[in-house]
Amino acid sequence: KLSASPMELSFRLATRLARSRPNGGILFRGTGPSLGSSGREQRKMFSSVASPKSLTEEEQDFLKTNGYLVIRDFASKDTCEALRSRINQLIDEFDPSSSTSVFTTHDSKRDFEDKYFLESGDKVRFFWEPDAFNEEGTSLQFPKRECINKVGHALHVHDHVFREYCSSLESIAGGLGMKEPVPLQSMYICKSPRTGGEVGPHQDSTFLYTDPPSVHGVWLSVDQADTDNGCLWIIPGSHSTPIQKRLVRKEKDEGNTALELVPFEQTVEELSTRGGVAVPTEQGDLVILHGQVVHWSEKNLSGKSRHALMLHVVDGGCEWSTSNWLQYTEGSSFPTFRELSNTM
Numbered sequence: 001k002l003s004a005s006p007m008e009l010s011f012r013l014a015t016r017l018a019r020s021r022p023n024g025g026i027l028f029r030g031t032g033p034s035l036g037s038s039g040r041e042q043r044k045m046f047s048s049v050a051s052p053k054s055l056t057e058e059e060q061d062f063l064k065t066n067g068y069l070v071i072r073d074f075a076s077k078d079t080c081e082a083l084r085s086r087i088n089q090l091i092d093e094f095d096p097s098s099s100t101s102v103f104t105t106h107d108s109k110r111d112f113e114d115k116y117f118l119e120s121g122d123k124v125r126f127f128w129e130p131d132a133f134n135e136e137g138t139s140l141q142f143p144k145r146e147c148i149n150k151v152g153h154a155l156h157v158h159d160h161v162f163r164e165y166c167s168s169l170e171s172i173a174g175g176l177g178m179k180e181p182v183p184l185q186s187m188y189i190c191k192s193p194r195t196g197g198e199v200g201p202h203q204d205s206t207f208l209y210t211d212p213p214s215v216h217g218v219w220l221s222v223d224q225a226d227t228d229n230g231c232l233w234i235i236p237g238s239h240s241t242p243i244q245k246r247l248v249r250k251e252k253d254e255g256n257t258a259l260e261l262v263p264f265e266q267t268v269e270e271l272s273t274r275g276g277v278a279v280p281t282e283q284g285d286l287v288i289l290h291g292q293v294v295h296w297s298e299k300n301l302s303g304k305s306r307h308a309l310m311l312h313v314v315d316g317g318c319e320w321s322t323s324n325w326l327q328y329t330e331g332s333s334f335p336t337f338r339e340l341s342n343t344m
Contacts, residue, residue, distance in 0.1 A: 054172065055175030066237055067236065067240075068236070068289050069288045070281065070285060073282075074284055076284060080221075080223075080284055092144070094126045094148075100137070101128065102127065113259075121154065122332055124155055125153070129147055129192070130149075130197055145190070146193065149189070149191075149197065150187050151187065151188045152185065157186075157335055163343065165220075167344065169183070173337065176313065178314075179315055181337065182315070184215070184314045186312075188308075189307070189308045191297070191306040193304060196299060196300030196305075196306060198296070199296055201296040202294070202295070204291045204292075205243045205292050206264075207326075209246055209321050210321065214314050214318045217287075217289035217313075218310070218312075219289060220284075220309045221283060223304070225280060229300045230300040230306045232287060232296075233278055233295060233296050234279050235275045235277075236275070238275070238294040239291075241271075244263075244264060246264050247325050248260055248262055248321075248323040248324065248325070320334075
């Protein structure tokens with residue numbers, strides 16, 4: 001009988017830990033409200049039946065050792081379908097002619113001077129898949145919902161449905177070893193059939209840097225995800241890898257701003273996928289990612305979507321770099337979990 005590798009055993013333990021954890025999910029009753037409903041009417045359609053518990057000591061230890069943790073059955077089917085319904089409403093209302101901003105992780109194809117992206121940190125904006133448009137760039141090749149790569153990066157601030165879900169993660173965030181967890185960035189990732197592109201190996205601290213590093217990703221599997229439709233891949237223990245690069249703002253001529261990938265502390269290596277394990281998830285599973293753990297996902301080659309919602313959390317007690325790409329409009333500040341709850 002073949003023995004399992006340490007990485008395989010690591011993933012199996014993560015799964016066992018997750019399955020043994022009591023279901024602390026939130027049940028949102030009903031479906032996403034219409035865009036024309038008042039805030040009071042919208043909130044009535046969602047009610048919590050349980051408060052999510054913080055991470056157990058065993059789960060915290062596993063996360064510290066491996067750089068990730070899978071929590072099975074965290075959110076109910078109704079929660080996931082409510083989030084999907086809402087994002088579909090927002091996409092349907094979005095005017096395709098208002099933006100041609102394409103999201104890609106390939107540096108050679110990235111527009112580092114995309115003002116629409118640069119100013120999206122405190123807004124809700126829509127980003128296309130690279131294959132969304134025809135060769136002339138004049139029309140969509142597929143239905144609009146299938147052409148959107150992601151919606152971000154402040155859904156948790158501006159949209160009542162996503163704000164309610166994200167604010168419910170405060171207890172989970174409290175188990176990440178932070179003095180003052182701050183919900184920094186939210187994005188809904190569509191990864192649709194035919195168009196859902198790959199996301200190369202990366203560390204989230206490259207994009208969301210604090211001193212000292214503190215970012216964690218809290219990733220909800222809105223759909224079931226497997227190797228066919230582009231599930232997460234993770235290298236267990238790779239959070240010990242130093243931050244290799246940072247995506248920073250650079251001032252250019254005439255007051256323009258551009259993004260640039262720069263070495264971090266002169267240690268530049270191409271991140272390898274060696275030792276990576278697929279992390280398939282069921283609808284409602286939650287994956288927590290340390291900011292330095294190496295992870296990625298492949299292109300969606302299936303006929304089913306792989307929707308996911310990511311909330312990035314940082315420690316408000318750490319210094320947020322003014323060179324990070326994500327900046328709020330001058331005079332605004334990142335909201336706390338309490339402030340999100342108070343606006344519901």
